[in-house]
Amino acid sequence: MSNERFASVWDAIEDTPEAAENMKLRSVLLTALKNHLTRTEMSQTQAAKLFGVTQPRVSDLMRGKINLFGLDALVNMATAAGLHIEMRVLEAA
Template structure:
């Protein structure tokens, strides 16, 4: 067993740093959308209408099916919900 340490679970399980970064961003967006749904107390069908997607798509979001969502789709859903998305780019050591 390896004692290698990772800063993120995505760094540990993804094959490349690029894939890990993509998954990190998607997971942050998915959590923000789920929190928004809970905070505003929306049903899945209300959230679907607000996000401009189908109710099964919101169900996939709520179940954390991250591989079914692109960054683009999640940013579009966040914008439709009135959320502002910001991104920072930092150099790694």
């Protein structure tokens, strides 16, 4: 058994650093969207109309099915929800 340590779960389970970074960004956006919909008590039907997607697609979002969402789709949904996205790029340690 390996005692290797990782900075995040994505670093541990993804095959490449690029895939891990992509999943980190997607997870932040997905979580922000879920929290926003819960906080505003928006129904899945209302959210679907706002995002321009189907209600089952919003259901997938709320159930955390991250592999079904790309960065572009999540950015578009967050923007439609009125969320402001900021990004920082740092040099690798």
